[in-house]
Amino acid sequence: MGTPSLPRGFNRSAVLSALISARELDRPRLVSATGLSQATVFRVVEDLVDEGLVLEGDPRERSGPGRTATRLHLNARQAIVAGVDLGGTNCRIVLADALGGTLGRRHLMTPSELSGPELADWLAGHIFDLAVRHGGGVELGAVAVGLPGAVAGDKERVVGSVNLPQIIGTDFIDGLVEATGVPTSFDNDSNLALLGELQYGSGTLGETVALLVLGTGLSAAISIDGRVLSGRDGELGEFGRLPLPDSPHRVRDLVSGAGLVAYAREQGTPVSSAREIFADPRRHRATVDRVHATLQHLLSVVALAYEPQSILVTGGLSDSFDDTLLARLGAQVEASVGVRASVRRSSLDDSAGLLGAMSLALSSLYLELGVNRDDVTTITSDGDHILHVFETYAPARDTRLAAAG
Incomplete structure (x- = not known):
C-alpha cells in the first residue's frame, strides 16, 4: 500500500481523492474534477482498476452525442x-x-x-x-x-x-x-x-470552530480552516484551569459535573449530582447564576483567543443549558468583548x-x-x-x- 514515487504519486493522489469525495465518477467527469489530462487520468484509472482499488460500474446514459461513460468508484471493501x-x-x-x-x-x-x-x-x-x-x-x-x-x-x-x-x-x-x-x-x-462534528455534524470545515466538552470534567478543542489544533504537550484548550476573578475557584469548579458538585457542597448544599441543581433552579438560584456567569466568562475567553464563528457545547452538563440560554450568552459575549460567535449545542452529542x-x-x-x-x-x-x-x-x-x- 506504499505511496508511489513522484510525480506519478501526485496524479494517483488526485484521482483517488476525487473518487473518494464524489463516491462515483465517470472518466470525463474525473478529468474535470482533477484538472489532469485525459491520457493521465485514463492511465491512472487503469492502474487502480488492475490493483482492485477502483471498480467499474454499469455505463451511464449520456444526454448528448457520444458513447456512454462507465462509472468508476473506490472499492469500499479494499480495506x-x-x-x-x-x-x-x-x-x-x-x-x-x-x-x-x-x-x-x-x-x-x-x-x-x-x-x-x-x-x-x-x-x-x-x-x-x-x-x-x-x-x-x-x-x-x-x-x-x-x-x-x-x-x-x-x-x-x-x-x-x-x-x-x-x-x-x-x-x-x-x-x-x-x-x-x-x-x-x-x-x-x-x-x-x-x-x-466537522466531518459529519454541525461544524463547518471552512470556519474557525471551538468545541467545549462540559462533562464530568471540562475540556476544549479548536479547529481553524478544518485543522484541529494540537499543543506541544497536549495542554491546548485546558481552560478549566483559569482562575475566576476575585475568587479562589477555577472555571472547572463551576462548569464541570464533578467540580460543580464539590462547589455546591462547599457552599453548604449537599447534592449527589449537578443535575439536582438545575432540576430546582429556584432553590439553587445563587449557584445557577454563578454557573451561567462562569460559562459566559469561559465563552468570552474562547471568543477572544480564537475569534470562532461557532462555539459548540456538548457533554452531560450541557444538557442543562437550553438553546435560549446559549443564544443569550452568545449575545452577552458579543456585547462585552465584541466578538460574534454562534453558541449552540453540538449535533452529534x-x-x-x-x-x-x-x-x-x-x-x-x-x-x-x-x-x-x-x-x-x-x-x-x-x-x-x-x-x-x-x-x-x-x-x-x-x-x-x-x-x-
Whole structure:
C-alpha cells in the first residue's frame, strides 16, 4: 500500500481523492474534477482498476452525442478501519469500510483495573473480533483511538489522564500499535469529537470552530480552516484551569459535573449530582447564576483567543443549558468583548468522538492507499448518509463481551 514515487504519486493522489469525495465518477467527469489530462487520468484509472482499488460500474446514459461513460468508484471493501472512543468507564468501537460505511459497532465497559499493556491487548482483541465478525474477510487497514487525557503534540505519548492513568506514558500506545500491526493513530478525545462534528455534524470545515466538552470534567478543542489544533504537550484548550476573578475557584469548579458538585457542597448544599441543581433552579438560584456567569466568562475567553464563528457545547452538563440560554450568552459575549460567535449545542452529542476516530482512521488509510496529505485534507464525504448508516448500527451495551474480554 506504499505511496508511489513522484510525480506519478501526485496524479494517483488526485484521482483517488476525487473518487473518494464524489463516491462515483465517470472518466470525463474525473478529468474535470482533477484538472489532469485525459491520457493521465485514463492511465491512472487503469492502474487502480488492475490493483482492485477502483471498480467499474454499469455505463451511464449520456444526454448528448457520444458513447456512454462507465462509472468508476473506490472499492469500499479494499480495506476496513476501526475507530475507538476509549473512556475511563466506557469503550466504544466502530468498524467501517473504506468510504466510512459502518459495518459493526460495539459498546463495552472499560476494564480500568488492567495495566496499560494489558489494556492495549484487550482493546486489540475486541477490534480484531469485531473485524472477524463483520469485516467479511477484508483486511484491517487502519485504527484510530480517542483517549481520555492530554496527548503530546507528536501523538506518541499520553502526558496526563485522570480517568485512565495507566495510559500515561508510551506503554499503552506502543502496545496497541504492536498488537494491531496496522497504522494506528491517537489523539485526545475532545479533538476527535470536534473532528467528528466537522466531518459529519454541525461544524463547518471552512470556519474557525471551538468545541467545549462540559462533562464530568471540562475540556476544549479548536479547529481553524478544518485543522484541529494540537499543543506541544497536549495542554491546548485546558481552560478549566483559569482562575475566576476575585475568587479562589477555577472555571472547572463551576462548569464541570464533578467540580460543580464539590462547589455546591462547599457552599453548604449537599447534592449527589449537578443535575439536582438545575432540576430546582429556584432553590439553587445563587449557584445557577454563578454557573451561567462562569460559562459566559469561559465563552468570552474562547471568543477572544480564537475569534470562532461557532462555539459548540456538548457533554452531560450541557444538557442543562437550553438553546435560549446559549443564544443569550452568545449575545452577552458579543456585547462585552465584541466578538460574534454562534453558541449552540453540538449535533452529534456523545457519538462525535467515535465518529471523529473513524474519520482519523480513514485519513490514515487513504495515506496508505496513495493519497498525499494535502489531498487528504480536501476529501469530503456524504456526512448525512454516513451518519444515517452509523446510527442504524447503534449497539446495546454489551456487558457480556466486556466480561469475557
